Amino acid sequence: MVYYLTIGIILGLSAGFAPGPLLALVISETLEHDIKSGVKVSLAPIITDLPIIILTLFVFAQLSNFHNILGVVSLVGSCFVLYMGYESLRLKGNELNLQQPKSKSLIKGILTNALSPHPYLFWLSVGAPMMTKALSINIISPLLFISGFYIFLVGSKIVLAVLVGKSKSFLSGNTYLYTMRFLGLILVVLALVLFIDGLKLLGVIEV
16 A cells, blocks of 8 residues: 555646646746646646546446556557656756746646646556556555545645745756656666566566
């Protein structure tokens, strides 16, 4: 159970700090308005991701006995996580595009996250397979995974909104860069774990 909580925390932190449409919106709303506006945007994944989670879990529940399919999905998931790690490692300075249209912060955050491909890719290739695997152990494991993921996903964006609101030079400083590179290394290791799991499901590696 601690394993799934830890994986959820790592993925949540990495997704929360990684540059992307939602993080750009958190920063731009904080700079344009105030910290409260940035916090509102940070809450968007809690609202938008629930239908995605339910749908992907339903699909993978039907595939639970199809180890070859799950093995391929695990390999795809490992590539996606590896890409996330690579993006974190290659980050140089502030690469966020802060040009966003004006509108209400929470609504803008919901639309941005719902129209971004990242949540769908994550839950199809990583989140749902991990939840399905955790569910085979007990009901608490997937709850710990999803709790760790969203607490640290949303929490990290809220922390960034506060830091940017108080010190607008934070994103171009070394602290942010070193944090992202450290998380990138962890993601590369996690990608290797998922890749090995995929090979096991395909029967390439004996369990």
